Amino acid sequence: MSKRLRFGELADPTPNPNPGPSNGREKQVFDLGNGSEVIYVPRFISRDQAWEWFEYLDRQIPWTRPLIHVFGKSCVQPRETCYIADEGLASMKYSGYQPHAYSWDDYPILKDILNMVYEALPGSKFNTVLLNRYKSGSDYVAWHSDEDKLYGSTPDIASVSFGCEREFLLRKKPTKKQAARGAHQSNGKQLKHNPQQHSFVLRHGSLLLMKGYAQRDWVHSVPKRMKADSVRINLTFRNILVEGDKC
Numbered sequence: 442m443s444k445r446l447r448f449g450e451l452a453d454p455t456p457n458p459n460p461g462p463s464n465g466r467e468k469q470v471f472d473l474g475n476g477s478e479v480i481y482v483p484r485f486i487s488r489d490q491a492w493e494w495f496e497y498l499d500r501q502i503p504w505t506r507p508l509i510h511v512f513g514k515s516c517v518q519p520r521e522t523c524y525i526a527d528e529g530l531a532s533m534k535y536s537g538y539q540p541h542a543y544s545w546d547d548y549p550i551l552k553d554i555l556n557m558v559y560e561a562l563p564g565s566k567f568n569t570v571l572l573n574r575y576k577s578g579s580d581y582v583a584w585h586s587d588e589d590k591l592y593g594s595t596p597d598i599a600s601v602s603f604g605c606e607r608e609f610l611l612r613k614k615p616t617k618k619q620a621a622r623g624a625h626q627s628n629g630k631q632l633k634h635n636p637q638q639h640s641f642v643l644r645h646g647s648l649l650l651m652k653g654y655a656q657r658d659w660v661h662s663v664p665k666r667m668k669a670d671s672v673r674i675n676l677t678f679r680n681i682l683v684e685g686d687k688c
């Protein structure tokens with residue numbers, strides 16, 4: 442079942458007191474305009490199943506907190522990470538860091554989660570998953586987009602969340618004109634024009650899909666939240682294009 446929403450009608454952060462049978466896997470579709478879309482499935486995985494998978498991922502994944510390079514500086518990544526990929530794909534790199542690619546065979550539960558994603562999103566294809574572990578509210582991911590030739594021009598990125606609820610923000614990238622205006626301000630500061638911004642509270646066991654031009658035209662982040670006092674794990678399934686996909 443799917444429901445089309447305009448922005449402003451935010452994804453329901455509070456449980457429905459009378460969830461009917463059709464409420465279980467309801468898809469909320471948000472049109473961001475100009476060919477970008479977000480689909481949110483708040484109750485994608487049942488609560489108990491999601492806690493079971495959370496425990497497994499928290500304990501079994503070889504989490505690391507790598508050194509990354511941002512704006513000419515090295516820093517410790519403000520969250521833990523791990524990367525799983527099909528064999529033989531082009532290497533993935535971000536912020537000067539090329540993660541080791543572990544095998545799906547070592548973590549069979551990730552294949553179960555991927556199969557659930559395939560059921561919810563018929564026709565989708567993913568051959569990698571980037572895992573993030575936010576130990577507390579001081580862990581975060583800064584504004585970025587996952588725009589990379591590796592994924593093509595309109596990639597689907599499917600994000601599954603476990604554990605502590607955190608806010609996920611989406612903000613429209615400035616147009617060239619807005620960026621130029623910002624750059625020419627006399628005090629050198631970025632102009633605070635009011636960009637379009639949307640917020641989702643990503644529930645335990647939820648699925649969020651970014652589609653179309655969402656990486657080209659939008660940035661996203663999971664900001665620090667000092668009140669978030671427990672671990673959150675997020676999986677982003679992505680597809681690295683291979684020869685046959687490119688034509």
Ligand SMILES: O=C(O)CCC(=O)C(=O)O
Pocket residue numbers: 571573582587600609643661663675677
């Ligand atoms: O943790 C999240 O919800 C998002 C993670 C993310 O944007 C990324 O890994 O690129």
Ligand SMILES: [Fe+2]
Pocket residue numbers: 585586587661
């Ligand atoms: Fe991202």
